[in-house]
Each structure stands twice: as C-alpha cells, then as structure tokens.
Amino acid sequence: MRCLEPITDQFRVRFQELYVADDGDHDPEDDEDSGVSRLEGDLLDLEPALRDAVVLALPFQPLCEEDCPGLCIECGARLKDDPDHAHEDPIDPRWAGLAGLVTEQDED
Ligand SMILES: [Zn+2]
Ligand SMILES: [Zn+2]
Structure with missing residues (x-):
C-alpha cells in the first residue's frame, strides 16, 4: 500500500456452501436467482465459493509491515x-x- 514492495501472507478462511445434486432438470437462471450451487455430475466446483471467501478476507490496505x-x-x-x-x-x-x-x- 505504501512502498509497493511485494508481500506474502497467510490466513485462514472459513466458508459454508450448500451444493445440490444436479438432477438435469432445472433452469440455470433459477439457480442464479436463488443462489443455489449445484454439483456438476460428480464434481464440485469450489472456485466461486472459495474466491468470494478469500476476496472478503484479503486485507484492505496491505502493508509490508505495520509501520512501513x-x-x-x-x-x-x-x-x-x-x-x-x-x-x-x-x-x-x-x-x-x-x-x-x-x-x-x-x-x-
Ligand atoms: Zn528521496
Ligand atoms: Zn512497505
């Protein structure tokens, strides 16, 4: 934020998401409206939920150290x-x- 030095950090994020089995008989637009996440066959696409959780947890003004x-x-x-x-x-x-x-x- 102040000196443009690259920084690395670690943090934990918790999130909870409910996934519904894909019955093959639904309108994808309904899912978007209701916020429902669906399995894709046997697969679980974690990326959207993970991305939302991580973005919210990122520091708003990251500093290389507290008193940079x-x-x-x-x-x-x-x-x-x-x-x-x-x-x-x-x-x-x-x-x-x-x-x-x-x-x-x-x-x-
Ligand atoms: Zn100078
Ligand atoms: Zn700095």
Whole structure:
C-alpha cells in the first residue's frame, strides 16, 4: 500500500456452501436467482465459493509491515531501506520566499 514492495501472507478462511445434486432438470437462471450451487455430475466446483471467501478476507490496505514508512516523496526511494535518507537540493527559487515565511512563524 505504501512502498509497493511485494508481500506474502497467510490466513485462514472459513466458508459454508450448500451444493445440490444436479438432477438435469432445472433452469440455470433459477439457480442464479436463488443462489443455489449445484454439483456438476460428480464434481464440485469450489472456485466461486472459495474466491468470494478469500476476496472478503484479503486485507484492505496491505502493508509490508505495520509501520512501513513508505517512499520518499522526492525520489521514490524506499524509506525502510534507507531511513536516514535526505535531500539537500536547493529550494526552487520561486518558492524561496515561502520558506522564509515558515521560518518566521516557527520562531514566534
Ligand atoms: Zn512497505
Ligand atoms: Zn528521496
């Protein structure tokens, strides 16, 4: 979420789904309306139920670690790898006047 580092995680998901034997005599649209899951012959297609359960359990804002400092807003460096990261570039002359204002306020 903050530094774009790939992450891996493990979690458990519980779900419950009822499957009805396929009697070969039903309208697939009725199933969609009623939310009924059917066996396909002798086979059970777990993917839709599994996908729904997993998607809901995925973290909304995944972080590589709890206090990930993210990226440097100036150069995009990952601050976790380089915590003392600093830039000494001169302030753009067009904004130099504003920097003076902030300093005066801080001194007050
Ligand atoms: Zn991170
Ligand atoms: Zn930087």
